[in-house]
Amino acid sequence: MNSNSIVILTTCPDIETSKIISNSLVEHRLAACVNIIPGLESIYLWEGHVRNDSESLLIIKTSKDKYDAIESMIKTLHPYELPEVISVQIDNGFDKYLDWIDKSVQ
Numbered sequence: 001m002n003s004n005s006i007v008i009l010t011t012c013p014d015i016e017t018s019k020i021i022s023n024s025l026v027e028h029r030l031a032a033c034v035n036i037i038p039g040l041e042s043i044y045l046w047e048g049h050v051r052n053d054s055e056s057l058l059i060i061k062t063s064k065d066k067y068d069a070i071e072s073m074i075k076t077l078h079p080y081e082l083p084e085v086i087s088v089q090i091d092n093g094f095d096k097y098l099d100w101i102d103k104s105v106q
Helices: 015-027 064-077 095-104
Strands: 005-012 033-046 049-063 086-089
Touching: 005 015, 005 064, 005 095, 015 033, 015 049, 015 064, 049 064, 049 095, 064 086
Parallel strands: none
Antiparallel strands: 005 049, 005 086, 033 049
């Protein structure tokens, strides 16, 4: 199966920010579903220093053609100077679920 669906990942500093971004994406029909996974510990290099922060992860299910709009909305609503916004192609999946994603973001 050749899928049009992607998963976009972004991390947020708190649940409030996660919910604001998630609700906005779904309400604007940019995402079919967003999962919020709280309690992540992120260790990363920023401005020459190793940082360790608590974050939550958003798993955003959408279609390829919505990526640019989602990236723009995340950059607008996100408090980070440089938010993580990466996408992963869904190569295979349950056909009916992938169809639901496409229909939800039309």
